[in-house]
Amino acid sequence: MDIRQQIEELGDQLTPTERKLTSVLLADYPFAGLEPIQDLSKRAHISAPSISRFVNKLGCAGFQEFQQRLVQELKHGSKSPIDLKTDSAIDHKAPLVSYLSRIDKLNAGLIDCVTPAQFTRICDLLCDPRRRIFMIGGRMSDSIADFFVKHLRQIRKDVFHIPSSREFWPEYLLRMRPKDVVLMIDFRRYQPNLALLSERVQARKGQTIFITDKWISPAAKGASELVSIPIESGTLWDSYLPAFALVEALLVPLAERDWEATKNRIAEWDNLRDVPQNAEAE
Incomplete structure (x- = not known):
C-alpha cells in the first residue's frame, strides 16, 4: 500500500x-x-x-x-514495459478472458478513486459556460484527451485541444482567461514538458483538472482537481481503459444537464456537417 x-x-x-x-x-x-x-x-x-x-x-x-x-x-512512475513484463502475466490458453478479468478489477477500483463529490465538482467546472475548456495529454494519453474533446465540442462551445508541440502553446495560453479550465492527462512514463505548461496555466490563474496514476505525474503539482486512477493491468502495458471509462462517465451528465441546449447543438452540428447528395456527386 x-x-x-x-x-x-x-x-x-x-x-x-x-x-x-x-x-x-x-x-x-x-x-x-x-x-x-x-x-x-x-x-x-x-x-x-x-x-x-x-x-x-x-x-x-x-x-x-x-x-x-x-x-x-x-x-x-518511470517504469517501462520492459520493467513491467512478468513471465506469467496472462493465461495464454484464454488470453482475452484473462485480460478482461484484469480490466474489470481496474474499472471496479476506479469507483474508489473518484468520490461522488469530486465527480460533481469536475462536471460543474466543465459545464460552466463562462469557462473555456482546454485539454492535452501525454505521448500516449493524448488520445484520451482527443476523444474527450471531440465529444465535448458537440455538447458545448469553447473547447480546445492543445497541440503537443510547445511551439503552438502561446496561442492557447493567450486565449486563456482566469478560471478557464485545462484538463491534463498523464500516466507513467510522464511527459516532461507538461509540467512547464501546468506552471504557465497556473500563472495565468487557470484551473487544472489532472487525471494521472497513483504515482502522480510531476505536472499535477498545484492541480485544482487531482484524480489518480488505477492503470496496472499486470502485463507489460498499463491500461488506459479506466481513463476512457471516466471520460465517458463524465460525458453523460455533461450532455444531460441541459439536454435541450445539447440536443439543439448536436442537431445544428450534424446539419452543418452533412454534405448534400448533389455536392457529393460533383
Whole structure:
C-alpha cells in the first residue's frame, strides 16, 4: 500500500493536528512530503515532532524513511514495459478472458478513486459556460484527451485541444482567461514538458483538472482537481481503459444537464456537417 492510500485509510483516526498535515500532504502529493521537515512544519503550521509521530503511525521509523518510501513511489512512475513484463502475466490458453478479468478489477477500483463529490465538482467546472475548456495529454494519453474533446465540442462551445508541440502553446495560453479550465492527462512514463505548461496555466490563474496514476505525474503539482486512477493491468502495458471509462462517465451528465441546449447543438452540428447528395456527386 502506498503512503497516499495509508493516509486516506486512517480517516477518522486522525487528530485535528494530523488532519492539517494530511491536507497539505495530499494537496501536493507526493512533493510536499519530500520537503525538509522544517519546511513542511511551516506549511502545515504544526511542529516537527508532531510530523514525526504521524509518520510513525504510517509504519515509518522516522521522517527519512517516510521520504524514502515516497521516492520509491516516484521511481515506480518511470517504469517501462520492459520493467513491467512478468513471465506469467496472462493465461495464454484464454488470453482475452484473462485480460478482461484484469480490466474489470481496474474499472471496479476506479469507483474508489473518484468520490461522488469530486465527480460533481469536475462536471460543474466543465459545464460552466463562462469557462473555456482546454485539454492535452501525454505521448500516449493524448488520445484520451482527443476523444474527450471531440465529444465535448458537440455538447458545448469553447473547447480546445492543445497541440503537443510547445511551439503552438502561446496561442492557447493567450486565449486563456482566469478560471478557464485545462484538463491534463498523464500516466507513467510522464511527459516532461507538461509540467512547464501546468506552471504557465497556473500563472495565468487557470484551473487544472489532472487525471494521472497513483504515482502522480510531476505536472499535477498545484492541480485544482487531482484524480489518480488505477492503470496496472499486470502485463507489460498499463491500461488506459479506466481513463476512457471516466471520460465517458463524465460525458453523460455533461450532455444531460441541459439536454435541450445539447440536443439543439448536436442537431445544428450534424446539419452543418452533412454534405448534400448533389455536392457529393460533383
